[in-house]
Amino acid sequence: MADNNNKKPMNRRRFIKTSTAMIIGGAALAGLGAAPLLRSQTDLLRPPGALDEDLFLASCIKCGQCLQVCPPQVIKLANITQGFAVGSPYITARAGGCILCAGLPCVLACPTGSLNHDLSEGKDAQMGIAVISQPNTCLSIAGKNDIPYRINQLVEDQSDKEKTSQVISDMIKRLTKDEKETFRNQFSLNDIETGTIEKLVSKLENSDLNWLKDFTDSAQFSKIGCRICFDECPIKSEKTISFEEKINSKNAKTEIWPVLQKSCVGCGVCEEKCPTTEASITIIPGKKWQEVQA
């Protein structure tokens, strides 16, 4: 093109030819160069039934139909900031895990089979595997119950009323008969039905929360370590988490560790529900149980 500068303006046909060649060449180079980069992202948690990441990216048409039918609405579409798998569906476990709902509507909605139609039951999915990523903060290992911990969180931030109701109702479920009586008397409640609790939650003050904290600290259940990941796991037919005793080599104390079993599918509900400020249990997307064991 340089020698054209000396001559008359480039003639039209030649311009068309060179610009065309440049565009085609540029597009081809960009495509070939960008493709490995576009595929490089592997740490997105995919909906149940997703093929292996490479094949998933090759076959996903990015239409979002899985997202549209998701009952808990936990599926999102990746933006360019999420590692270039633009438009493909993923789940942020901490914001909301997959509940493996009956019939797996996302799998049925997928027009390309990126979510494999052979999968018919949630318990056979292989989304990833949960691991205890932060043993230091895990309440079970520390031998602490979750209710006092969660009430303490409410003392610091009580803006989420839904969360408050959840904590209170979780607490009530675990109280003994006598403790329920004490609780009712403290707040002069006639019953402990949902409606009454909702009303209570709307006017809870920090002094009330402090009372609740002391109350739950001395409650019967407080001797049992946190079991939230186990309780909330959507797979009920098989044991996905067992609690095993381990001796801490440093102080020779017996700790109770949650140990993930082979039947974990990596749905992410445990990560979502884990009460610690940063989830102590997290999902490694796409990994299998055997791989993590090694």
Next chain:
Amino acid sequence: MSKVKTFKGPGLRIENSPQAKHRKNKWRNIRWSILLFFNILFFASFYFDIQILEGSLSASRFLGFHLIDPLAAFQIILSSRILMVNLVIGVITIFIIYLMLGGRTFCSWICPYHWLAELGEKIHLMLKRQNRIKAHTFDKKIRYLFYGLFLGLSFLTGYTVFETINPVAIISRSIVYGPALLLIWVSALLVFEVVYSKRAWCRYFCPVGVSYQLIGYASPLRIKWDKEKCSNCKRCQTVCLVPYVLHESVNKDHSQYVDSGACTRCGLCIDVCDDEALSFGLKYLDKII
């Protein structure tokens, strides 16, 4: 009424009709309404959960029937090397629908990018009238190279490369699921069209449209040209989105129908024709019906 203009050409009418008898912009208004209707239907199906047209323009379900963009489907088949039944059904359904409706009707009647590009074209023409920009053109055959290129890239890389930059899919997804960052790329494309080359993406590059163009060559729904009524004013070619498609009929008298698959059946030429020499017709079927 006072002055009679005459033009050269194959049309047989001597006088140009000076007054429009029919409503101006009739087809454009119908077309834009339908385009907005379907794109809003995509949005509403999800947002208000009315579930009529679920998905986006890459793949959707209309009342339960799979609809799949042919180019996206071909890319997936090449990149994944899997032939999925729903994919094939969706493409065949699209093929049948657009065989009846005219192929590139997708572009001007459904595609949200095309609509933005049409608005961009108006700005482009305004700037050009003010001599603030120069118009540039490319070879219209580039689109076939792009089509082959992106299909080839799918096969070589095992990844649907084009779907990452596909402006039609990006806009459609943004309408249904909320704006995505890639709209920046789409905006850049629109700016390029406004300041450099009129509707360049649709005219020279868009491989999505090529699938529909190929269907368009076989579709009987075409623009019909009535030689008896035409006074050769050529106004149709000044408004046409793809001006060369009218040549074979209006200039050369080779065919009574606009036979090119590149014709988007937008109806702008019908709107502008004061002689009412242009209309929608069904080639092969007009006589039977």
